[in-house]
Amino acid sequence: MNKLNYIYIIIAIGLIHPLYANGLGESLQNMDTAVQGMLFLSFIIISLGIFSSGYALSISLSAYAACEEKNRGAAFIPAVMPGSQGLYSFAISFLMINAMADKPMQTALAGIICGLPCLFSALGQAKTAAACIKSINNQTMNQGQALIATGIPELYALTGLAGAFLMLAQV
Numbered sequence: 001m002n003k004l005n006y007i008y009i010i011i012a013i014g015l016i017h018p019l020y021a022n023g024l025g026e027s028l029q030n031m032d033t034a035v036q037g038m039l040f041l042s043f044i045i046i047s048l049g050i051f052s053s054g055y056a057l058s059i060s061l062s063a064y065a066a067c068e069e070k071n072r073g074a075a076f077i078p079a080v081m082p083g084s085q086g087l088y089s090f091a092i093s094f095l096m097i098n099a100m101a102d103k104p105m106q107t108a109l110a111g112i113i114c115g116l117p118c119l120f121s122a123l124g125q126a127k128t129a130a131a132c133i134k135s136i137n138n139q140t141m142n143q144g145q146a147l148i149a150t151g152i153p154e155l156y157a158l159t160g161l162a163g164a165f166l167m168l169a170q171v
Contacts, residue, residue, distance in 0.1 A: 035104045042111030046093050049118030049160075053086025056126035063130035067137045074143040075133045078150045082125045085118040085154075088161040095168045103168070110164040117160030125153035 057080070064072070064079035092114040100107045129150045135141035141149075 038108035042108040045115035046111040049089030049115035050086045052119040052122040056082035056122035059126035060129035063133040075136045078129045078132045078146040081150045085122040085157045089118045092164045110167040114160045114164035121153045121157035
């Protein structure tokens with residue numbers, strides 16, 4: 001097991017531990033082991049959605065750092081766009097914590113529905129942003145074209161956010 005896996009496990013435990021302190025632990029202990037496993041996996045996946053945003057930012061910002069000074073103004077917005085997926089996963093994780101005791105299966109599905117699209121969208125958007133920044137630097141693309149190109153992967157993260165929100169909003 002590599003160090004990154006340990007970090008994910010520690011974060012998941014950090015998210016779940018306060019729930020036991022607030023009395024939610026009793027309702028979680030009464031759940032089936034399979035449901036507990038799905039909830040745990042769901043929080044791991046939503047954590048990956050959060051962390052992928054930081055990784056994606058490092059990719060796009062490294063492309064931005066290599067950009068010439070005169071082109072940095074046009075390249076800035078595509079460079080920071082991959083950071084939004086972490087915000088989506090972060091917001092859904094709070095809704096998941098709130099709904100965990102009442103709707104455990106829906107909570108587990110919401111984490112998967114939001115986390116996976118955010119993970120893959122952030123990575124794809126980072127690659128797209130880096131390519132757009134390179135094109136801006138080579139003056140073969142303008143800022144508007146770069147914004148449209150980097151905005152397309154964002155739509156998939158937004159559909160994951162909407163799907164998770166709808167899953168948690170079901171009564």
